[in-house]
Amino acid sequence: MSRTLFTVGPVYVAPDTLESMNKPMITHRSKEYKELHADIVEKIKKTLDTDMEVFLVAGSATAFLEGVIRNGVREKSLGITNGSFGNRSIEIGELNGKTVEKVQVEWGKAMKPADIEGKVTKDIEMVHWVSNESSTGVFSDSVALANAVREQNPDALMMVDAVTSAYAMDIKVKEMDVDAVVFGTQKALALPPGLAILLCSERLLEKAKTVPNRGFYTDLLKIKKQSDNNYALTTPPVSIMYGLDYQLDKALREGMSARYERHQKMADMVRAWADKNMEGIFPEKGYQSNSIGVINKGALDFDAFHSKLKARGYEISNGYGDIKEKTFRIGHLGDTTPEMVADLLSVMDEIMEE
Amino acid sequence: MSRTLFTVGPVYVAPDTLESMNKPMITHRSKEYKELHADIVEKIKKTLDTDMEVFLVAGSATAFLEGVIRNGVREKSLGITNGSFGNRSIEIGELNGKTVEKVQVEWGKAMKPADIEGKVTKDIEMVHWVSNESSTGVFSDSVALANAVREQNPDALMMVDAVTSAYAMDIKVKEMDVDAVVFGTQKALALPPGLAILLCSERLLEKAKTVPNRGFYTDLLKIKKQSDNNYALTTPPVSIMYGLDYQLDKALREGMSARYERHQKMADMVRAWADKNMEGIFPEKGYQSNSIGVINKGALDFDAFHSKLKARGYEISNGYGDIKEKTFRIGHLGDTTPEMVADLLSVMDEIMEE
Structure with a gap:
């Protein structure tokens, strides 16, 4: 079968990758865990060429998409969409009680600066979009979009769903200079699902301090406090992390x-x-x-x-x-x-x- | 090491259990996945002797503790605590914008009906407590507590954190007759962490329909809709589920x-x-x-x-x-x-x- x-x-997970996850369990408050956590964070920074904070949480990437919106938006965000997953991010905002202004781009077309011209008003606290829309196979230019947002409203935070682009295409994290980049283990990292990854800016952490009802599971300030010591806030999926460490080494070897x-x-x-x-x-x-x-x-x-x-x-x-x-x-x-x-x-x- | x-x-994960997770990936919209999901749900119902809905989500049990409070409480809950994890459930409620009345029981002592005498007033929408407090090693009688809640306010929902009791001690799910029982894979099921499990009542699902800002990731109504077809709402941790299916067979064989x-x-x-x-x-x-x-x-x-x-x-x-x-x-x-x-x-x- x-x-x-x-x-x-x-996606396809190679037998050697499955094998790499087959190590004895360690507790997430042990020295061994801290080393594993630190290694992963360092290798993610290296492979994606970024100095942003790297946060990990047990779950699918959706957990962090929801978490970032809860941490970064008090009232209103702007969601740009050209497919199902863009729509989903907008739904996530709405189901968390935020008002989400929507920019609908035709399915199959990329989202471009012209689409958001005049839309990033002062009351927009965050703009969010999907880098590589999995329903349509469109890869938008997130660097151009981020620049267009900045020109209109330098205070607006930005979140990019990079679930099917990170580690497959150059998403140019530094050039984008956004506040949240979210992805998971089960796409371009070729691992089983179970771990969500967030690249997080200092600016988003500052904003979080002012936003109520951020919840617990993905409270970025709580995660940051643990992450500074290479710990997770809640029990992390250690076996997936063994695999992630292994896959990141593979990425570093390939270049x-x-x-x-x-x-x-x-x-x-x-x-x-x-x-x-x-x-x-x-x-x-x-x-x-x-x-x-x-x-x-x-x-x-x-x-x-x-x-x-x-x-x-x-x-x-x-x-x-x-x-x-x-x-x-x-x-x-x-x-x-x-x-x-x-x-x-x-x-x-x-x-x-x- | x-x-x-x-x-x-x-906890200790046996080598044969680790091995059982080593199967090729399947997509979570495939027929094979549906069979795996259905098998797990059936075996959980059988081992815990319950007809409650069984919901699964990628994450640690905390994800569902937060989810249940978001789905079941509009304004106010009552948290009974005799240790760190009871305190954490109360914190989860507060960080989600709920008012949580607190009953503090001395560390090392069990929570008993007398502790909540007169406390479950009409405005209390949910009462929540920890079955087996991991910080103190106290196993409270949740059946007695549930009866005491029911006598005072039959409309109050109840959530029991069974993270370190389910599958290790008889928690008497039917006798308890509460609305949410939450646990995960990495304790008494002897698996790596990564999957949260919820036993959910019809009453909690009905209440959820009236509660705004339930979020997306653990929206019980969305999960129920998918679960009815043996699908997950968001990408499930398939390798952990292979292991869970295997461990449930072990539990059934042991009795x-x-x-x-x-x-x-x-x-x-x-x-x-x-x-x-x-x-x-x-x-x-x-x-x-x-x-x-x-x-x-x-x-x-x-x-x-x-x-x-x-x-x-x-x-x-x-x-x-x-x-x-x-x-x-x-x-x-x-x-x-x-x-x-x-x-x-x-x-x-x-x-x-x-």
Whole structure:
């Protein structure tokens, strides 16, 4: 029943990675834990070239998306969206009692500075968006967006959901200079799900001091206090952290530029296949994701196609949200290689020819 | 550096359990995931003899403690506490903007019906307490407490933190008849941390419909909707779930009565050792935990003692909270056996004689 996953996440986890998690438990108040925590934080800073605080919490990335909004927004935020996950961030704000102004960008199009022109008014405390929209396969230019926010309202905090871009594409953390970058372990880091990661600015921590009802589980000030000693606030998922430490070493050995190039190569292969066999790639040219290919399926019976693919040991993802019916998706995140993508595409070719 | 853990949690995880988590990843929208989720829910219901809803979320148990308060309390709750973790639940309520009336019971004493006499007034929407207080080693009679709440205010919801009692001592879920029972994977289930589990009543779900700002991550109504289809709301920690399914089979094979007796036996051994070698057990007689022994250390230099113990491959826990200086703790949860406890105690004897 085991299949190689080319899904949007959770993704393929290599056997050596699974093995790396197989170590005896340690308590999260031990010296060994502190060393593990410190190593992870240092390696994340190094791989993403950032001096921001690195916070960890047991949970999916959504836990931190909710936490950042609760810590950074007293009343009002601005959510930019071009797909399902952008919509979800807006919903998270609303369900936490915040007023969220919404900028709706057409599905398949990137979010651009022009879209928020005049929208970042003085009462907007935070602007949030998704770096790489998993439903549409669009990678927006977050550096350009962040600059546009800053020009209009230098006091507005910014949160970027980097769940399917961090570690797959260069998100330019320093250039973006935002206040929160959120992602998890089960996408481009090629680990099982279970740990959420936040890059956090000093500015967000300062703002948090003034915001009531921040909650407990993801209170950034409480997390910061523990994190300064390389401890977690609540019980951390130690086995996932063993794996994360291992995967970060892998990333350091490969080198981040080589890693980003590998993802570019896989994306090019999928795009070429989509142009040849389907009706091309859904997202706007120039803003296509290198971690997820969203393909216009035309008249293809995806379920029948996918059944045959699964029978041969491969799994991809169907469309999502508003474009569920007209697209399907191929994820090439984490430890996936161009050779693995070539295998997948040749099997897909065989099925097409049947 | 590997040591056998007799800590309060995370606890010793057996090699076969670690191995059971080593399976290839599946996506959380697949048929295989649904089967895994359904199996876990069914086995939890069976082992704890309950018909309550079983909800799962990636995170430590604290995530659900916070979630239940956000879902079930509009303005005011009553927190009963006899230690650090009872205090924490009260803090969680307060940090979520609720007013929490506090009943402080002396550390080391059990919480009893008399302590809350006249306190569960009509404006109290939820009463919450800790079944087995990890800081003091006190196991309170939650059935008696629940009955006392019901007599005073039948509309008050009840939440029980069962983090170190569920699966180690019979918490009598049906007799308690409360609205939320919260625990996690890293204590008596002998797994790595990473998954929070909630037994949830219909009454709590009904109340949630009337409570604003429930948030997203642990919104019980959203979780219920997905759970009805054996899906998780947000990405679940699949590898931990493989392990949980495996550990629940182990519990079913052992039989829950045998499991509870095993814990009783280990507790008796630790108590006898404490009476002979130290100043006995800290908690009140008749309410002592069977999962955690909290020992009055008298003049013992615990750090020196613990260093020697660790050097021989065993780890226990120091005191916690207000009684940190006068106690230390031995955890005997999960898959720990009387034979393992006997080994530990004989090594402790050796160190005492040095």
